[in-house]
Structures are given as C-alpha cells and as structure tokens.
Amino acid sequence: MSAADRILLTGVRAFGRHGVLPEERAAGQEFVVDLELTLDLAVAAATDRVLATVHYGELAEAVVAAVERDPVDLIETLAQRIADVALEAELVDAVVVTVHKPSAPIPVPFADVAVRVERRRTGTVEPVVIAIGTNLGDRAETFAEAVAALQRLPGLTVDVVSSLHETVAVTRSGPDPDRPRYGNGVVVGRTSLAPEALLHRLLLIERTFGRVRAERWGDRTLDLDLIVQGDRRIDEPGLVLPHPRAHERAFVLSPWLEADPDAVLPGRGRVRHLLAALEAG
C-alpha cells in the first residue's frame, strides 16, 4: 500500500553560509525550510506511539544541523542534503523539501527565492562503474572535483574510488605521446537511476566542467563514461552498455581492476584477464 498520509513541517529557520559569493560565505544568512513527508501514519494512530512515526522535533533539529553544516554553493545542493536527512527515517516513502533564501543577493526588490525538490525512496539498486578521464587543466583537481560531484549525485552511491592513473592519450590512430597525458580513474558504486537518467546526469556534469565537445577522441577537461550498470545490455543511439570500447582500453580496465579486483565486464570476461591480454599486446 502506498501511503497518502503526510507530516508537514514549515518555516524552520536556520543560519548558514551557503552561496556562490564570498560575502555570503563570510557573513552568512538565514535559510527557511519547509518539509512534506509522505509516510503511512496508520500504525502511529492505532498505537498512539511516537516510535511509529517521525518525531517532528528531532526532524526539525536534524534540518537545522544540515543547514548549519559545511557550506555549499547552491540551495539545490542544500535541499538535496535535507531530503537525504528526511529519507534516513525508514518510514518515510517520499519527501518534498523547499529551501527559501529570503536574503539572497538579488539586485532588485524581491519577496523570496526558493527551490523545491521531491525525492522518493527507490526500489532496485544496481552496481555501476563510471570512468573518468581528463587531459586539460589541473587533472588531479578535476578528478577530485568530478568524484565529489558524483558523490553528491542523487541516486548514486560511490563505494570505491580508484587512484588517478596517468596515461598516454589514445587517439584514433593509437597512442600519441605528443598530446597532453590523461588522468584516468574509475568509481565503483550503486545506483537507483535508470541508465539513461544516469548518463544524462553524467553529461551535465561534464558540461559544468566546461568541456567543449569539438572532436571525438579529442582533448577534454572531463569525460565521464558509463562503463557497466548491472548486467544490462543496451544498444541505442545515445547509450551503449557495456561501454563498447571499455574492453580494449587499459586506461579504463587498470583503474577498474584496482577498485575491484574481481570485476567482470559482461560479455567479455574478467577485467583481470582482459587487461593481461592487452598488456601482452
């Protein structure tokens, strides 16, 4: 049975230092949070026990703690953080979080600015491997920031992050030592997202790193490839799974093997063996 019951908690005020501008980080400001939890309250009503529901006082304190914690740039990120806090209570099926920033630095008169996110507990979770590549700018920094973005992505849990492997750029005509070297790595994790939705988010993250999609196999600030998701086989114009070139790329297989020594590439075999075969030439 999916519950239609709700707990509403509105106007929770807390002080935080979230924002893009240095002044916001320095001075801080007030944030106001509204929450709507969807959960089944029938057992609480039948037993009259607070154990059978979400204690609204504790919830409010957890929201304040989430606002007061380390600053982030966006109220979108803060709203996601608060949604995660609300969904920690097993009873909660879904949550709508609104974060208001009434003192935001907007240079015209305005009443309020807010974001609202709706998140629900999801069903199946599949293992996933994402490859990261970067050969422009500060590769170590880009790698760390890309991993941080993946760790914050709703619907993705990052379990293992490989080290950053420095590799020779592979072009259409083979390895090219004259091109900037790549930093490559992988993250191994779990996702509740559909592969199309996950890839869409990966492409969005790439875009925020300023990648210009000029040339296939060309130099790039950040490349995120979905390597495998569970044992799915997909062959669509915008999405091929497993990634069609993963088995022939040491720059994917080597960090993957480091992150998961038992890894298997569906349809191709053990990553250990694939890498050994590549290295044997």
Ligand SMILES: Nc1ncnc2c1ncn2[C@@H]1O[C@H](COP(=O)(O)OP(=O)(O)OP(=O)(O)O)[C@@H](O)[C@H]1O
């Ligand atoms: N498993 C996948 N992971 C990432 N992108 C994929 C995948 N399958 C298909 N694509 C599509 O490929 C496009 C990626 O092209 P991109 O410019 O990143 O290629 P590339 O990185 O130059 O080459 P390669 O795909 O060989 O790494 C995306 O727009 C995406 O729709």
Ligand SMILES: Nc1nc2c(c(=O)[nH]1)N=C(CO)CN2
């Ligand atoms: N070493 C290395 N070479 C590449 C890489 C990469 O990630 N590492 N990515 C490419 C296109 O995705 C093309 N060539």
